[in-house]
Amino acid sequence: MTLLSTHELLHLEGLAVPRQLLIGGTWRHAGSGNTVEVINPSDETVITDIADADVEDGTAAVDAAAAAFPEWAATPPRRRAEILRRCFELMSERSEQLAHLISLENGKALADARGEVAYAAEFFRWYSEEAVRIIGDVSVSPSGSNRILVQHPPIGVCVLITPWNFPAAMATRKLAPALAAGCTTVLKPAMLTPLTALAIAQIMIDAGTPAGVVNVITTSKTNEVVTPILADSRVRKLSFTGSTSVGRHLLREAAGNVLKCSMELGGNAPFLVFDDADLELALDGAMIAKMRNGGQACTAANRIYVQRGIHDEFARRLADRMRKMRVGPGTDNNTEVGPLVDEASVRKVDSLVRDAVGQGAKLLTGGNPLDGPGFFYPPTVLTNVPLEARMVHEEIFGPVASIIPFDTEDEVIVAANNSDDGLAAYVFTEDLRRGLRVSERIESGMVALNRGLVSDPAAPFGGVKHSGLGREGAHQGLLDFTETKYIALDW
Secondary structure, eight states: OOOSOOSSEEEETTEEEEOSEEETTEEEOOTTOOEEEEEOTTTOOEEEEEEOOOHHHHHHHHHHHHHHHHHHHHSOHHHHHHHHHHHHHHHHHTHHHHHHHHHHHHOOOHHHHHHHHHHHHHHHHHHHHHTTOOOOEEEEOTTSSOEEEEEOOBOOEEEEEOOSSSTTHHHHHHHHHHHHHTOEEEEEOOTTSOHHHHHHHHHHHHTTOOTTTEEEOOOSOHHHHHHHHHHOTTEEEEEEESOHHHHHHHHHHHHTTTOEEEEEOOOOEEEEEOTTSOHHHHHHHHHHHHHGGGGOSTTSEEEEEEEHHHHHHHHHHHHHHHHTOOBOOTTSTTOSBOOOSSHHHHHHHHHHHHHHHHTTOEEEEOOSOOOSSSOOOOOEEEESOOTTSHHHHSOOOSSEEEEEEEOOHHHHHHHHHOSSEESEEEEEOSOHHHHHHHHHHSOOSEEEESOSOOOOTTSOBOOEETTEESOBSHHHHHHTTBOOEEEEEOO
């Protein structure tokens, strides 16, 4: 395979993307000089190579973040807000180039990539507004003997680890509140999609972010590099988005240094459709909740429970819609479903489908990997999926809809809650009393009622049970990057 670019910058439709590490405001090669290739999942070609950080590079990034922290923490909130607002403006100006970059390295359809860029940029705008609203409080103690003054200072150096499926949004959802709170950061993006994070870091430099406030390390040796970073006494917070298994490992690592942790982990979202639902609205919602980013989302509808009275009609019409979706390279404007991110993802999705069919599920459309090059799996619909099937208990993370019939409200709530995960859930019914009743009974951090999209920068994003700790977005996402400090005084 031949590299498309051997220069210091990857040039993509007017967007200059760095390929090095960002440490202390300077783009630099890895100390070892090693690099790692970035692959286009649509055709399996090499896009470029990037720096592959080692342990010393990770320590240097923490050095830079720690050195920059006192001045950034003391920077007036309005100034921090103005920089974040400029990040939003620059990201919006370069949105089309960023969307193409995301599609190139991630494979998602351009329409999805454009939506992600808009969503990602909004975190900069939202937290530019929240930066000036880190408000404490003063109260009188019950005894009347003193005042209780509560403040929210920045927590310090933060390590941010982001996944490959939303390389822009997961970066800005962490960077924006961290900077708004006055923290400095070390960002480690996923190696399957590192270029988007590097491009966003350049945007933040262009917007006036001071040296050392944002540092970016890309590494194929994650455990080797991250473990000493988390053990460094100068690091005070870890924010991670990714699989539950990796999250558990990181929590164990973070425990040694008693780090404050935010964990946005796996999902197994139930999607409930009652007989009285607006069928067209439910189908529209299912297409969004299931097929956004080709199903490669932690909020994706994983288990679609449909009440028996409309089960067959819903399944038939969903299969018709998914059968007609155009599959192709992410960067093609006509593509509606791009490739999965790598070959391992194709193998996993196919094994889940084979398992369900082997246990009696009926395949309505799709069901076989597409010939390469590229990591393509067709939109697939299975009906009458048995509750014992693996896909009922594991994240599918692909364009596969598993439909399960149910009879009663109590029955489906038990089924929906029969999971260690509790990130997102979806409920479709025209009965508002039922909708709110079911939403309250479902064990999930987020519920979308009669809609297929739950994410919003102004809303607290996060789950319960094994789906994570803490919240991102909203004002709560800002406070997660602060300490709560109490001062007792008497005047």
